[in-house]
Amino acid sequence: MFDKEKLEGADIGIDFCGYHLQSPYILSSGPLTYGSEGMIRGYKAGCGAVVTKTIRKEAAINPVHHMGTVNQDSLINCEKWADSDRQQWYDKEIPEAVKAGVIVIASVGHTLGEAKEIVEEVEKAGAHMIELVSYTEDTLIPMLDYTKAHVKIPVICKLSGNWPDPVGTAKLCLEHGADGLCAIDSIGPTLKIDIKKARPELMSGDGYGWMTGAAMRPISMRINSEIARNTPELRNLYASGGVMSADNAIEYMMAGAMGAGVCTVGILKGVNYIEKMCYDLSKRLKELGYDSVADVNRAALPNFPKKEYVSKLDFHFQPFKEDGKKLCVSCGKCVNACCYEARKLAFPEMTVDQDKCRYCGLCVDVCPTGALTADRAPQTAEDLELERMSKEFYESVK
């Protein structure tokens, strides 16, 4: 069970939509929040809030089967919304979780008609906030307008990266009074083939499913950062998509999110893994020089480039640690990753052929121990000229 007293570094509590959350991890709507038991488990593991499985007018009937893995750290699923009756959510699931001290966000989907039937009921049942989710952007705004006019609790809008303009929709939601935003929902439609059976692995009507987990993180990162950069005052933004570790959560926070949704990590590693992620987050923030989540929020935004940059890299190779033990483990990843065969390693010597190297930076990124690092070299007159030519060409063809 998560114990705040065991935190060894920074404060990980956050203020979100008027509530103080014990951690920035928000257990996203999904199979782990199927009912009160799952929501209470998530809270005990350290989640600051939990989002119910999406409540709709009718309980879902799911195809079999409806969840599979993509690589080691991502999922594909065609699971629908909540498979229990909405009355059960009002009478049992929400009140039981609230009574246990959980901050409950009721997920309501997917149409205006359903919002009209459900939002007041979940508020009466004790939900602290509502998260609206819809298939299209056009449906979300009428749902939001109705909900804002009929409930007093904060309303979050969940955005989808599958929409043509999630950033524009984010701004529109805020103009229509949304108290918070969640970006983004699962990516798709996507497909996985079971090669032993030569058919789609998932049994949805078209065989397609929705992708979640690490594979979608860079897409969600970009959208979260773009929302944050376009809404300087926004603090009630929580990211969703591939938060698999405390470091991933910090990445999102630096890019502008205050909270970090967790779903796939809890499914693949067990929900109790979130507890470790809380302690890791506290330690890691402190190591990086931050005292709190509020402190790290938006830290990377001033550092986004204003233009393309051309230079060389100054590589640094440190084969041994200060105590004489090996820092480079001779794994060869830097050598293998070089598309141009520019890098050679004969431990403890490392060389790079400056004529072959294109300074892509991958060799540094794949080094598992930090033995190989690089800084951008100061720009020479030649670099500046290349930068100018590149810009000129790009502008002439766009």
Ligand SMILES: Cc1cc2nc3c(=O)[nH]c(=O)nc-3n(C[C@H](O)[C@H](O)[C@H](O)COP(=O)(O)O)c2cc1C
């Ligand atoms: C099996 C499964 C079911 C999901 N069901 C819902 C749902 O009912 N409503 C919803 O808004 N999001 C649902 N999601 C999306 C998650 O809330 C979350 O936005 C997404 O999984 C990305 O986060 P992650 O990479 O941490 O999993 C579901 C995700 C999974 C994996």
